[in-house]
Amino acid sequence: MADSHIAPLEPITAADGTPLKKKLAQALFRSKVRAVSLVVPLFAFVMVSFVIPIFALMWQGVYNERFSKYTPNLTEQLTSWDGLTEPDEALFAALVADLVVAKKERTIGRIATRVNQEYPGTRSLFTSTARKAKKLTPPFKESVIKVNKKWAKIEVWRAMKLTSQNLTPAFYATALDGRYTVDQGFVQQNENRQIYVTLFWRTFMISASVMGLCLLLGYPVAYLLATLPLRTSNLLMIMVLLPFWTSLLVRTTAWIAILQSQGVINDLLVTFGITADDSRFSLIYNMTGTIIAMTHILLPFMILPLYSVMKTIPPSYMRAARSLGATPTRAFIKVYMPQTIPGVGAGGLLVFILAIGYYITPALVGGQDGQLISNMIAYHMQKSLNWSLAAALGGILLSGVLLLYWAYDRVVGIDNMKLG
Amino acid sequence: MSGLTKKLIAIAGASVFVSSASMAADLTVVSWGGAYTKSQVEAYHKPWMAKSGKAIVSEDYGGGIAEIKAQVESGNVSWDIVDVELSDAIRACDEGLLETIDHSKLPASPDGTPAVEDFLPGTLHDCAVANIVWSSVYVYDKSQTRNWNAPKSMADFFNTQAYPGKRGMRKSPKVTMEFALIADGVPVSEVYNVLSTEEGIARAFAKLDTIKDDVIWWEAGAQPPQLLADGEVIFTTAWNGRIFNAVASEGQKFEMVWDGQIYDLDLWVIPKGSKNKEAALDFLAFSTATEQLAAQASWIPYGPARASAVARIGTYHSDDTIQMASHMPTAPGNFKNALQNDYEFWADNADQLNERFNAWLAK
Numbered sequence: 001m002a003d004s005h006i007a008p009l010e011p012i013t014a015a016d017g018t019p020l021k022k023k024l025a026q027a028l029f030r031s032k033v034r035a036v037s038l039v040v041p042l043f044a045f046v047m048v049s050f051v052i053p054i055f056a057l058m059w060q061g062v063y064n065e066r067f068s069k070y071t072p073n074l075t076e077q078l079t080s081w082d083g084l085t086e087p088d089e090a091l092f093a094a095l096v097a098d099l100v101v102a103k104k105e106r107t108i109g110r111i112a113t114r115v116n117q118e119y120p121g122t123r124s125l126f127t128s129t130a131r132k133a134k135k136l137t138p139p140f141k142e143s144v145i146k147v148n149k150k151w152a153k154i155e156v157w158r159a160m161k162l163t164s165q166n167l168t169p170a171f172y173a174t175a176l177d178g179r180y181t182v183d184q185g186f187v188q189q190n191e192n193r194q195i196y197v198t199l200f201w202r203t204f205m206i207s208a209s210v211m212g213l214c215l216l217l218g219y220p221v222a223y224l225l226a227t228l229p230l231r232t233s234n235l236l237m238i239m240v241l242l243p244f245w246t247s248l249l250v251r252t253t254a255w256i257a258i259l260q261s262q263g264v265i266n267d268l269l270v271t272f273g274i275t276a277d278d279s280r281f282s283l284i285y286n287m288t289g290t291i292i293a294m295t296h297i298l299l300p301f302m303i304l305p306l307y308s309v310m311k312t313i314p315p316s317y318m319r320a321a322r323s324l325g326a327t328p329t330r331a332f333i334k335v336y337m338p339q340t341i342p343g344v345g346a347g348g349l350l351v352f353i354l355a356i357g358y359y360i361t362p363a364l365v366g367g368q369d370g371q372l373i374s375n376m377i378a379y380h381m382q383k384s385l386n387w388s389l390a391a392a393l394g395g396i397l398l399s400g401v402l403l404l405y406w407a408y409d410r411v412v413g414i415d416n417m418k419l420g
Numbered sequence: 421m422s423g424l425t426k427k428l429i430a431i432a433g434a435s436v437f438v439s440s441a442s443m444a445a446d447l448t449v450v451s452w453g454g455a456y457t458k459s460q461v462e463a464y465h466k467p468w469m470a471k472s473g474k475a476i477v478s479e480d481y482g483g484g485i486a487e488i489k490a491q492v493e494s495g496n497v498s499w500d501i502v503d504v505e506l507s508d509a510i511r512a513c514d515e516g517l518l519e520t521i522d523h524s525k526l527p528a529s530p531d532g533t534p535a536v537e538d539f540l541p542g543t544l545h546d547c548a549v550a551n552i553v554w555s556s557v558y559v560y561d562k563s564q565t566r567n568w569n570a571p572k573s574m575a576d577f578f579n580t581q582a583y584p585g586k587r588g589m590r591k592s593p594k595v596t597m598e599f600a601l602i603a604d605g606v607p608v609s610e611v612y613n614v615l616s617t618e619e620g621i622a623r624a625f626a627k628l629d630t631i632k633d634d635v636i637w638w639e640a641g642a643q644p645p646q647l648l649a650d651g652e653v654i655f656t657t658a659w660n661g662r663i664f665n666a667v668a669s670e671g672q673k674f675e676m677v678w679d680g681q682i683y684d685l686d687l688w689v690i691p692k693g694s695k696n697k698e699a700a701l702d703f704l705a706f707s708t709a710t711e712q713l714a715a716q717a718s719w720i721p722y723g724p725a726r727a728s729a730v731a732r733i734g735t736y737h738s739d740d741t742i743q744m745a746s747h748m749p750t751a752p753g754n755f756k757n758a759l760q761n762d763y764e765f766w767a768d769n770a771d772q773l774n775e776r777f778n779a780w781l782a783k
Contacts, residue, residue: 109514120772124764127514193772195779202782261586262651285636363639368591368632368781376778382486384771 058398061171061391066114067163070107071098075164078157083182087157092140099126099133117386118170119159125150158182171392196376196393203373204400206290206362207355213295214302214351215344222306222343226313244300252361255293259284259365285367293365298354302347309343345412353401373397446474447699451503452686453480454642455665459719460503462737464707467715471706474699485512488691492517497693500700504548506685507763507770513547519690519697520546527709529728538710542760543725548687549708552716553723555660555683555749555758556595561648563673574680577655578603578631588647588656591637593777594766595682598759599657600627602680608759615765621773625780637781648674664721664747668736678754684761685725721747 014023068075073094081091102108112126129147136143145152161182162170173180177194179187188194221240225233243251258264266280275281283289313336321331359374366372373393380390408414449465451457457480465476479499481487485508491497504512512518523544526535536544543550558577560570568583576583577599589596601611601620604627614620636653638644644658645666660681666672688708690700706712713729716722718737721744724730730750736742745751749758 106514106516109511109516112514113511116768117771121768123768192779193775195775195782198779198782260650260652368635368637371778371781379774382482382484384774385486385489386771 054398057387057391058395059391060388061395062169063167064114064163064171064388065166066110067160068166070102070105070111071164074098074160078161078164081157081161083158083161086154087141089139089141091157092144092151093138096133096136096140096144099130103130103133113385114163115156115159117389118162119155122150122156122159125156171388172395174389175392175396196373199371199373199376200396200400202369202371203356203397206287206294206372207352209291210294210298210355211302211348211352213291214299215348217295218299218302218306218347219340219344222303222310225303225307226310227315240300240303243296248297248360249364251297252293252364255289255296255365256284259289259292284365285370287366287369289365289367290362290370293361294355294358297361298351301350301354305346305350306340306343309340309346313339341412345408349405349408352404356397356401445477446472447696447703448477448479448498448500449503449703450479450481450499450501452483452641454662455720456661456722459716459722460707462719463712463716464703467712468703468706472699472702476703484508485517488512488517488689489515492692495693497691497695499691500694500696501703502689502691503551503686504689506545506548506550506687506761507766509545509548509687509689510763511767512689513545517692518547519692519694521549521690521701521704523549525701526705529710529726531728533728535708535726538726538728540725540727543685543687545687548689549704550685550687550725551708551713552686552725553683553749554686555678555681556590556599556657557660557663557676557678557681557749558599558655558657559644559648559663559674559676560655561651561673562675564651564654566654570675571655571677572679573677574599574603575605576677577657578627580631580634583654585654586634586636586652587631588636588638588644588653588658590657591639591781593773594770595657595761596628596777597621597624597773598682598761599680600624602757602759603627608680608757611759612762612765621776625776628780645672645674648672660747660749661720661722668739668742676754678749679757680759681749681754681757682759682761683749686722717744717748721749723748723750 012020014020071094074091074097077091077094081087098111099108102111108127108130112123115126116123125148129144129151132147136147150156158181162168162180168180169186170180173186174189175196177189177197179189181187221236225236225240227233228236256263260266261280261282261284263284265283266275269275270277270280283292317335317339318331321335322328326334357374359372359378362370362372363375374397377390377393377397380386380393405414449460451460457478461478465478468474469476481502483505485504488499488502488504489512491499509518523536524534526539526549528534529538539550540553558571558574562570571577571583577587589599597615598611601614601624602608604623606614615624636647636656638647638656641659641662644656645662647653648656648658649666649672660676663674663676667674688704690697690704694700708726710726710728710732713724713726714732714734717724717729717733718735724733730748733745733748736744746753749755
C-alpha cells in the first residue's frame with residue numbers, strides 16, 4: 001500500500017531511463033510524421049493540380065492587368081483623371097507615348113483587345129492609330145483626333161480608365177448581364193446583349209430535369225439489379241455498364257441517327273401510320289434532344305450509387321413489414337424507400353453536377369435552345385480569349401453548385417450520402 | 421519488392437522511349453484535320469521530308485489562337501508551324517505571339533516572278549503567308565426530287581415560300597449575318613459598311629428572323645454534308661472543300677450555289693519561340709512554292725494563294741475527269757458575286773455580335 005503512495009513521486013521510466021511520458025510523446029510524434037509524410041505527396045498533388053489552378057483562375061475573374069502593364073504612362077494619367085471632364089493634352093501625350101512603344105514591342109494587340117472587351121468596336125482604333133503614332137506631332141490632342149475622330153469620344157476614354165484599374169468587378173458585371181461604368185457604376189446591359197442570366201437559368205433547369213428523369217428511370221433498374229438472382233442481375237449490370245464505357249461522342253451521334261426527322265423513331269411512326277410523312281416529330285436539335293441524350297449518358301451515374309445502397313438493404317426488413325400487416329406498396333414506400341435516400345442523394349448530386357458542366361452533347365444535339373452556359377465558357381476560353389470573363393462565369397457556376405451542396409447538406413445531410 | 425522495382429524500371433524505360441519518340445520529330449505541323457490535312461500531307465509534308473530528310477509530326481486542332489497563346493506565354497512552344505485563319509493571324513501578330521516572316525525569302529515562281537508579286541493581293545502579312553483561299557457557300561442535294569426550280573441566289577436560301585423545309589447554318593454570327601444582308605439585297609461591296617451600323621445589324625437579324633424556325637444550327641465542319649445526306653435539311657451552308665469531298669469521294673449529288681459566297685484565307689504562322697524555327701521557315705517557303713500549291717489543289721478545291729499556281733491547277737488526284745479549276749472559289753464562274761471576310765470588322769465586333777447572336781437565338 002505504501003508503495004502506491006510513493007510511486008507518483010518517482011516518474012515511471014522506459015527501459016533506457018527516459019521518462020515514459022516523454023518516450024510516448026516521441027513515439028506519437030514519429031508516427032504522426034510517418035502518417036503526414038504518407039499524405040503529403042497526395043496533398044501536394046491535389047494542391048498543385050486542383051486547388052491552386054482553381055484559385056488562380058478565379059483570381060483572373062476580378063484581376064486583369066493587361067492594360068496597365070503595357071501602358072504605364074497612360075495608366076498614371078488616367079488614374080488622376082476624373083472621368084467626367086474632357087480629356088486634356090496630357091492624356092493624349094501619354095497615349096501617343098505608349099502607343100509608340102506598344103507598336104514597337106508588338107503589345108498593341110493586347111491593349112486593344114482589353115479595351116475592346118469593355119467598348120466594342122475600338123480594337124482597330126488602337127491598332128490603326130498605333131501604326132501612325134510615331135509620326136504624330138504635338139499638340140497631340142489635335143493630331144490624334146485627326147487620325148481618327150473616335151478619339152474625341154469621352155466613352156473611349158472612360159473605357160480606358162475602367163480597364164486601367166487592375167482589380168475590377170467589370171467581368172462579374174458582364175457575366176450577370178450588367179455593365180460597370182466609370183460614371184454611373186453598375187448599369188443593366190443593353191437588352192439585345194443580355195444572354196448570360198438566361199443561360200444560367202436554362203443550365204440549371206435542364207440539369208434539374210435530367211436529374212429527375214435519371215431518378216425516375218434509374219430507380220427501377222437499380223432495384224432490379226439489387227434484387228434479381230445473380231445470373232440475371234449480372235447480365236443487366238453489363239447492359240448498364242456497356243454504354244457507360246462507350247465514348248460520349250459515339251453515344252451522342254447514335255442519338256442523332258435515332259431521333260432525327262428521317263431517323264429510326266420517326267420512320268417507325270410513319271410506317272405504322274401514327275404520323276403523316278410530312279408532319280414528322282422534331283425530337284432533336286432542340287431542348288427535347290438535349291434532355292434525351294443527356295439523360296441517357298448520365299443514367300449510369302444514378303443507377304450505380306442507387307444499386308450500391310440497395311444492395312445493402314436486407315430483404316428481411318420488407319418481410320417484417322409485410323408480416324406486421326403492411327401491403328406490398330406500403331411496405332415499399334414506408335420501409336424500403338427511406339433506406340435508399342443516401343443513394344438517391346448521391347446519384348442526384350452526381351448527375352446534377354455533371355449535367356451543369358455539359359457542353360459537347362448540347363452543342364451537337366441542342367439546336368438553338370440547347371446552348372448551355374458551358375458553351376459560352378468554352379467560347380471565351382478558346383475563341384474570344386477573354387479568360388477573365390470565362391473565369392467570372394465559371395466562378396458563378398461554382399458558387400451555384402456550392403450553394404446547392406450547402407442546401408443539400410441542410411435538408412438531407414451530407415453524411416447520409418453514399419457514393420458506392 | 422523486386423517486382424515493384426522491375427515495374428518502375430519498365431515504366432521509366434517506356435517513358436524514355438516515348439519521349440525519345442516525340443523528340444524524333446524535326447518539325448511539328450498543325451492544321452485542321454480531315455480531307456484538308458490529307459491534302460497538305462500529300463502535297464507538302466511528303467515531298468519536304470523526302471527533300472530534307474527530316475521527320476514531320478502532323479497534329480490537328482480546331483482553329484483559334486488559344487493554344488498558340490498558351491504555348492508562347494508559358495515559354496513551352498511545341499508547335500512549329502500552324503495553319504490559321506486570317507483574323508487569327510492578324511490578331512496573334514498584333515499580340516506579339518508570332519515570328520515575323522521575311523517575304524523576300526519566299527521562292528520565286530517558275531517563270532522568275534518574285535514571290536511578292538506572284539502572291540495574290542492581301543495574302544502576305546508581317547507574320548503570315550497564305551497558302552489557300554477557302555469559301556463558305558450553300559448547298560442542296562440534286563438527287564432529291566423536289567418540285568422547285570434549282571436555287572440560284574442567296575435570296576433563294578432565305579425564301580421559305582418557294583423553298584419550304586429546314587436549312588442548316590453555322591451557329592456563329594460570322595458569315596451568317598453577311599449572308600442575311602446579301603439575301604436582303606445589300607450589294608457585296610456594301611455589306612460591311614451596312615453591318616457597321618446599328619440599323620444594319622438590326623436588318624440582318626430581321627432577315628434571320630424570317631427563317632429562324634426553319635434553321636438547324638451546325639458547329640463542326642463535318643455536320644453539314646451529313647445533315648444534307650440524311651435529308652434532315654434541304655439547304656445548308658458549308659465549307660466548299662468538305663462538300664467537294666463528299667461529291668468526289670463519296671458519290672453524293674450535292675450542288676453548290678456560289679452566289680454570295682464569303683471567302684477567307686488560311687495562312688501559315690510560326691509561333692514565337694518555336695524550337696525548330698529554321699526548319700519551320702524552310703517548310704513554309706517549300707510549301708508555298710508554286711508547284712506544291714498546285715499539287716495541293718489536286719486533292720482539295722481550295723484556291724492556291726499564288727497566281728502562278730492558279731494557272732497550273734489540274735485534275736482530281738484519283739479521277740481525271742474532274743477538273744479542279746471549276747470547283748475553286750476563285751473560278752471565274754463561281755467568283756461573280758463574292759465577298760472577302762473582313763478580318764478587321766470581326767476583330768472589332770466578334771464579342772459583341774456573338775453575345776447578340778446568342779441572345780437572339782435564345783429568344
